[in-house]
Amino acid sequence: MPLLTPSGPWHRAVVTGGAGFLGSHLCERLLDSGVEVDCADNLLSGSESNIAHLTGRPGFRFVRCDVSSDSMTDELPGPYDLVLHFACPASPADYLRHPLETMDVGSLGTRNALALALRDGARFLLASTSEVYGDPLVHPQREDYWGNVNPVGPRSVYDESKRFAEALVTAHVGAKGVNAGIVRMFNTYGPRMRAHDGRAVPTFVCQALAGEPLTVAGDGSQTRSLCYVDDTVEGVLLVAASQAVRPVNIGGGEEATVLEIAHRVIALTGSSSSLTFVARPQDDPARRRPDTALARELLGWEPRVSWEEGLKRTIAHFSSLPEAMSPAPRL
Numbered sequence: 225m226p227l228l229t230p231s232g233p234w235h236r237a238v239v240t241g242g243a244g245f246l247g248s249h250l251c252e253r254l255l256d257s258g259v260e261v262d263c264a265d266n267l268l269s270g271s272e273s274n275i276a277h278l279t280g281r282p283g284f285r286f287v288r289c290d291v292s293s294d295s296m297t298d299e300l301p302g303p304y305d306l307v308l309h310f311a312c313p314a315s316p317a318d319y320l321r322h323p324l325e326t327m328d329v330g331s332l333g334t335r336n337a338l339a340l341a342l343r344d345g346a347r348f349l350l351a352s353t354s355e356v357y358g359d360p361l362v363h364p365q366r367e368d369y370w371g372n373v374n375p376v377g378p379r380s381v382y383d384e385s386k387r388f389a390e391a392l393v394t395a396h397v398g399a400k401g402v403n404a405g406i407v408r409m410f411n412t413y414g415p416r417m418r419a420h421d422g423r424a425v426p427t428f429v430c431q432a433l434a435g436e437p438l439t440v441a442g443d444g445s446q447t448r449s450l451c452y453v454d455d456t457v458e459g460v461l462l463v464a465a466s467q468a469v470r471p472v473n474i475g476g477g478e479e480a481t482v483l484e485i486a487h488r489v490i491a492l493t494g495s496s497s498s499l500t501f502v503a504r505p506q507d508d509p510a511r512r513r514p515d516t517a518l519a520r521e522l523l524g525w526e527p528r529v530s531w532e533e534g535l536k537r538t539i540a541h542f543s544s545l546p547e548a549m550s551p552a553p554r555l
Contacts, residue, residue: 233465234306234347236260240291240337241311243270245416246351246409249457250308251275255284264300266290268325269313274416291333292325303344306464309337310351312386316379316505317422323381330385331392338396341404348404349464350393352471354512355383356408364479364513367408367471377507390471397469407463410475410514414453414534415541424448425535428486429542432495442504444483449513451476452534455527462523475514476527492535 237254241247242263247270251261260283263275267288278284289299291311312329313319319326334350341348357365358373373383396402413425420430431438451474459474466472480488483499490497519525529537 234259236304237306238262238264238300238304239308240264243275247310248274248416249453251278253457255281262287264289269318291336292328296336297339304346307337307341307346307348315421315423319382326381327385330389334389334392338402342400342402348402350389350406352386352390352406352408354410356387359507359509363511364515366515367473367518374507379507405463405468406471407460408471408473409456411448411450412453412456413450414538419545419547424482428489429539432489432493432497435497437498437500438486439502440483440486440499441502445481447479447481447511449476449479450531451527452529455529459525462525466523472519473514473516474519479513493539
């Protein structure tokens with residue numbers, strides 16, 4: 225049975241950051257379910273190429289706007305019954321390059337997106353992240369864990385932006401009665417990630433396809449729990465439909481070291497690439513795996529796409545991109 229049908233629960237949605245990797249998949253899934261979608265994006269880290277296949281489809285509209293600007297609510301007249309706030313640079317390369325914009329979209333952008341939901345009586349969902357847990361001292365990470373975040377470290381522009389956004393959503397629920405939820409997503413991967421965006425999977429895949437050494441941070445013993453984008457999108461929309469107001473983790477159940485992920489990519493690409501080890505970034509989490517018991521019990525959600533199948537689909541996507549076969553640009 226499909227998650228959504230043309231008759232509901234939503235008729236018209238706005239997805240901020242809709243031209244990004246994850247946002248574009250959400251736009252597509254909603255459209256396929258009969259929901260009209262306004263995709264709002266300033267293209268700071270998103271790309272119109274991600275939504276080119278949606279342009280011209282009935283019910284889809286791209287609005288180039290900055291969700292952090294004062295005019296945002298005027299540029300998105302709605303009315304909406306679903307507001308998905310997914311605008312934000314997500315890769316370290318992006319948020320370190322745009323620190324102030326990252327802080328703005330978590331604060332001003334979140335407040336503006338909440339204003340849309342309040343104006344139209346819409347369900348609101350904040351895209352939060354496993355980064356709110358920082359370099360966790362509790363493993364696996366449950367939603368009731370408060371985290372271990374360095375508030376003045378290089379990653380703080382992203383981590384604290386999301387933590388503030390969660391607090392802002394919670395305040396609007398209590399003070400204004402906004403119907404709002406929070407989804408904390410762990411490492412998601414799949415087609416439409418940018419080649420050379422700095423995250424492990426696209427970096428490893430592009431390096432393997434180009435025959436370059438795979439650059440492993442530190443000794444590669446730090447762990448990640450990967451979740452294929454289709455599974456993440458399903459989890460996000462289930463949280464939105466659930467009316468839950470507390471944060472819900474959505475992420476992969478299998479924990480693998482970064483070194484293991486690199487070896488898997490080499491094997492699946494058939495590459496002859498070697499490994500090279502580089503300095504590990506400051507505050508890089510040592511272990512990351514979500515406790516998804518709440519998502520399982522509340523939503524019946526579990527990831528379905530295996531890491532092998534997910535990586536095969538991702539490799540096939542990057543294999544079709546000329547830029548993925550060339551060396552990463554020097555910053």
